[in-house]
Amino acid sequence: MRPRTIHHVAVHVFKESVRDRVLYSVVLFAALLMTSAFLIAQLTAGQDLKIIKDIGLTAISVFGLFIAIFIGVALVSKEVEKRSIYALLAKPVRRQELIAGKFAGLALTLAVNVAIMSAVFFVVLAYYHWIEPENFKRVWEAPAVDPRLLIPIFLIYLQLLIVTAIALFFSTFASPLLAAAFTLGLWVAGHFSADLKALDEVVEAPVASALGTVLYYVLPNLSAFDVKALVVHGRPVAAGLVAINALYAAAFIGVLLIGATLIFARRDFK
Amino acid sequence: MVIRTDALTKDFTAGFWRPRPYRALDALTFDVKPGEIFGLLGPNGAGKSTTLKLLLQLLFPSSGRAEILGRPAGDVDARRRLGYLPEHPYFYEYLTAEELLEYFGRLFGLDPAARRARASALLDEVGIGAERRLPLRKFSKGMLQRVGLAQAMLNEPELLILDEPMSGLDPIGRRDVRTLIMRLHGEGRTILFSSHILSDAETLCSRVAILAKGRLAAAGPMRELLSEHVRGWEILVRGLDDAGRGVLAAQGLSAVPVPDGVWQILLPATARPEPVIASLASAGASLVSAEPQLETLEDMFVRRIASAAGGRIGEAN
Numbered sequence: 001m002r003p004r005t006i007h008h009v010a011v012h013v014f015k016e017s018v019r020d021r022v023l024y025s026v027v028l029f030a031a032l033l034m035t036s037a038f039l040i041a042q043l044t045a046g047q048d049l050k051i052i053k054d055i056g057l058t059a060i061s062v063f064g065l066f067i068a069i070f071i072g073v074a075l076v077s078k079e080v081e082k083r084s085i086y087a088l089l090a091k092p093v094r095r096q097e098l099i100a101g102k103f104a105g106l107a108l109t110l111a112v113n114v115a116i117m118s119a120v121f122f123v124v125l126a127y128y129h130w131i132e133p134e135n136f137k138r139v140w141e142a143p144a145v146d147p148r149l150l151i152p153i154f155l156i157y158l159q160l161l162i163v164t165a166i167a168l169f170f171s172t173f174a175s176p177l178l179a180a181a182f183t184l185g186l187w188v189a190g191h192f193s194a195d196l197k198a199l200d201e202v203v204e205a206p207v208a209s210a211l212g213t214v215l216y217y218v219l220p221n222l223s224a225f226d227v228k229a230l231v232v233h234g235r236p237v238a239a240g241l242v243a244i245n246a247l248y249a250a251a252f253i254g255v256l257l258i259g260a261t262l263i264f265a266r267r268d269f270k
Numbered sequence: 271m272v273i274r275t276d277a278l279t280k281d282f283t284a285g286f287w288r289p290r291p292y293r294a295l296d297a298l299t300f301d302v303k304p305g306e307i308f309g310l311l312g313p314n315g316a317g318k319s320t321t322l323k324l325l326l327q328l329l330f331p332s333s334g335r336a337e338i339l340g341r342p343a344g345d346v347d348a349r350r351r352l353g354y355l356p357e358h359p360y361f362y363e364y365l366t367a368e369e370l371l372e373y374f375g376r377l378f379g380l381d382p383a384a385r386r387a388r389a390s391a392l393l394d395e396v397g398i399g400a401e402r403r404l405p406l407r408k409f410s411k412g413m414l415q416r417v418g419l420a421q422a423m424l425n426e427p428e429l430l431i432l433d434e435p436m437s438g439l440d441p442i443g444r445r446d447v448r449t450l451i452m453r454l455h456g457e458g459r460t461i462l463f464s465s466h467i468l469s470d471a472e473t474l475c476s477r478v479a480i481l482a483k484g485r486l487a488a489a490g491p492m493r494e495l496l497s498e499h500v501r502g503w504e505i506l507v508r509g510l511d512d513a514g515r516g517v518l519a520a521q522g523l524s525a526v527p528v529p530d531g532v533w534q535i536l537l538p539a540t541a542r543p544e545p546v547i548a549s550l551a552s553a554g555a556s557l558v559s560a561e562p563q564l565e566t567l568e569d570m571f572v573r574r575i576a577s578a579a580g581g582r583i584g585e586a587n
Contacts, residue, residue, distance in 0.1 A: 008376040012362075019364040083360045087421060090326050090354035090431075091377045092346045269328040270282070 006101040013105020030063035031120040053232045056121040064160045072167025073179040075102040096261040142234030151237050155225040158249040165256035172264040190222035272460045273302035277334035294320045296484045309471040310464040312481035318464035353427035357434045359418030363407035367417050378425045392420040411438040432463035472567040482578035499565050503537040506558035514553035
């Protein structure tokens with residue numbers, strides 16, 4: 001694999017993604033939701049800052065998920081469907097370089113979008129900090145503009161990279177609709193996969209319990225990336241947890257990209 | 271050889287619940303020599319695009335092998351030295367024509383100055399003017415075809431593989447593409463193109479292969495393929511009088527006057543011209559010319575396709 005070729009493909013994906021109007025709508029909608037969180041918080045007593053943080057982090061996660069799935073499944077399948085892949089693969093580009101470049105391009109797109117949404121989030125929090133009286137601030141479990149919020153944002157980003165790799169994997173052989181459905185399904189299952197490990201505590205059938213254990217190891221464990229509650233309540237997040245999650249994400253993405261490459265390398269383009 | 275295939279075969283499966291094999295290309299063997307314009311002809315569904323895609327490894331063969339520029343099909347180094355225009359090309363709709371060539375230029379490893387200069391010159395050559403700064407989604411089919419030709423020439427390829435290069439073009443566009451292909455040929459480049467427009471092939475190709483239902487129906491130099499089937503003879507004579515016309519009538523023939531006092535006599539392919547010429551000479555007529563009536567590419571194409579379809583031409587289409 002040649003890094004230069006991967007870089008060119010990635011830059012192209014980024015350029016094409018940032019020109020997609022859907023992307024702007026998603027980011028705008030996320031910003032609106034974060035701003036409205038400020039209004040919702042006005043209606044609650046005492047929990048307002050936690051609600052703003054909770055809604056803000058959830059908005060970054062959910063709208064990031066939209067981008068990861070809808071652009072992720074389109075990365076390869078749109079090239080095939082629209083037949084732009086013919087001219088591209090006639091160039092000196094290896095198929096594995098194309099997959100790696102597509103992933104890198106969308107990772108960059110997601111990074112920029114998560115950064116923009118995070119910036120809006122911090123602006124909302126800074127405004128809240130500015131308007132709230134000092135006696136209210138004394139009861140906060142954590143400051144409004146809390147740099148520790150970057151930890152859940154980083155973990156959300158890792159989660160989105162896993163979702164992107166899943167979407168890319170499915171898009172190498174399935175139609176865009178099916179790939180989106182499979183990816184969304186895995187995302188939902190990934191948030192409950194921890195429960196599968198504990199299936200033997202509630203189910204007596206050994207087969208079901210064994211199946212639960214297998215699925216636990218196969219499905220992405222996305223719930224492990226969710227540290228929102230800890231940070232919102234001002235509790236510390238262990239550095240080890242972040243490191244393990246980062247390693248887990250790298251391994252999971254690596255396996256998915258190898259799988260996507262193996263499928264894509266032998267695919268016929270009729 | 272620039273291209274060589276050996277018993278290249280491709281099977282697809284059709285149907286979801288009960289997939290059945292379908293042979294799109296059956297043991298195709300042909301080669302393309304350096305510097306020639308080679309035409310891959312055939313009706314729709316004959317296997318032309320399948321062949322080109324196998325050469326570029328957009329498809330993998332079920333059996334057989336293909337070599338391109340001395341390397342196995344799909345080799346990245348070979349792809350550096352070739353240009354490809356897909357059938358009905360489609361490119362990224364958010365990019366402009368300039369940006370598309372810029373992107374592909376990067377993939378070829380061209381430096382920024384060379385990329386810009388080459389893109390500009392090529393877009394000029396294919397007739398894309400100020401539109402080059404518009405997104406490609408605003409381009410018509412014919413304009414996309416022109417951009418497709420420009421991207422195929424970006425790396426100054428030794429070999430150009432053009433899938434239906436005249437498709438979607440108006441008569442002026444087709445003439446421009448013909449001129450372009452002749453120019454590229456003049457520069458010593460090898461061109462393999464597929465087409466079902468026979469007049470283009472007749473004008474451009476030195477050799478052709480005709481495909482029908484995935485099989486090779488005929489292949490060879492255009493001149494040889496057309497001369498192997500004589501439709502009849504045309505004899506032109508001067509000074510043909512009533513006696514001469516009587517001699518012809520006795521042989522079941524007739525003469526038609528053409529300008530300048532010349533008479534035209536058409537013989538069927540089954541008759542030999544020599545006895546007729548001798549009898550006309552004895553009747554006082556002087557021979558102007560006697561030429562075999564060769565079939566046109568269209569005649570030959572229809573005959574070969576019909577023969578491949580067991581005499582039912584509709585089946586081949």
